[in-house]
Amino acid sequence: MSTQQATQQEVGGPSGGKRRLIKAALQLAARDGTTLSAVGLREMAREAGLNHNTFYRHFRNAEDLIAAAAEEISAQLMVGLKAVRQSAARHADATVGAVEYFLDFVEANPDVIIVGTRELHSLNSPMRPVLQGVLETIAKESVEQITSQNLVKLESREQLFQVSLDITRYMFSHGLDLIDHPQEREAIAAKLVAHIRRQFLGSIAVQQLETRRQRDAIST
């Protein structure tokens, strides 16, 4: 008890059975178009090249596997989408930069997008709150970046947060379109950029309307 050591890999044993099982689960769910909870532990042990009982060495239930997969997806998304924002900062047009980098991420990690999108829109999925939290975190960090760089002149931080959240969710959902029609990447990128511009401009317009209304109320 007193001489514990974590010298090994942080997750997964020598042959990384745990990680292989999670990876297999994601692959199968993405390939067969099912929810993670419908994959079946025997099937994914087969895909991972393991005996089906090895599953119980790493997880108790199927829920346990799903929770672990949620963290896996969450981590990948956090890294990927954070990189999206950073790359946007280095781009002449921040919006275009963010969209292009995001589409790169989608093409590089299709399984994460496929499974994540479906689980995000699956009521009662244990992954849904986790993914919602990821999107909110990304949106918050995005707000920080936008305000610190004065990219958009918006006073209400809450409104800016809502806009960022909507945009993040919109991009996330439209990752499927790219996977479905890889040759139409340009059109999809254009659609995303147009949506983002519309959102920010609309947000500014709403703010102007509100301040004007307040001014009128005072002057009356």
Added chain:
Amino acid sequence: MSTQQATQQEVGGPSGGKRRLIKAALQLAARDGTTLSAVGLREMAREAGLNHNTFYRHFRNAEDLIAAAAEEISAQLMVGLKAVRQSAARHADATVGAVEYFLDFVEANPDVIIVGTRELHSLNSPMRPVLQGVLETIAKESVEQITSQNLVKLESREQLFQVSLDITRYMFSHGLDLIDHPQEREAIAAKLVAHIRRQFLGSIAVQQLETRRQRDAIST
């Protein structure tokens, strides 16, 4: 062959086995949080109170059932969302009227929303193209109404269509939030209304920017 009659109900036999099976499939998929393709015909026959072999009297495969369910969902959505637009026309604030009516529809048909939303975001789901078609049809009709009533002064019909499509999809996706948190209906309604206003105002702003750019290009 020459003396066919369609005096019976349009779909389903005397006891409506076909419709009952579809209904059971939707209920189970909504309850268990799975895809329709993962429900299992035996399970839904049980839910419908029928022998599990009766399934084959009405459908060949599971795909056949899914296709029929797609039409069922499609029909319900078409009727429901069309009613949304019509109710908006009779309302002082068209946006608020549409949102309220839509939320009523969600509360009345939660299963359709739950299953439809998940299938819409499930890559390779046979229902996905059907649902996308439904959303596009709704958006088109919405454009007709908007232009005929001059509700929004937008020249580009294509841009208006894109905005309508985004809004429809946004409302559809956020039906889950209402089912998940029924007591927060007001907040959800406010969020939807804000989103729609932002979209239209942003669209107008984009148009103004473009025309201004064209004018500058001419005068230079």
Added chain:
DNA sequence: AATCAAAGTATCCAACTGTATACCTTACTG
């Protein structure tokens, strides 16, 4: 070198699944 826990394997079981075949009931037909 002996030990010990983690990871992986082999085998077994009850329950469930999709499918096939055969039978019954109902209602409408010529």
Added chain:
DNA sequence: CAGTAAGGTATACAGTTGGATACTTTGATT
């Protein structure tokens, strides 16, 4: 009234699943 077709039922079968129990391998520690 005999016939016929659709909807529904009963039973049986092979394959798969999740889970339990017992065994072997691995690799690191003392």
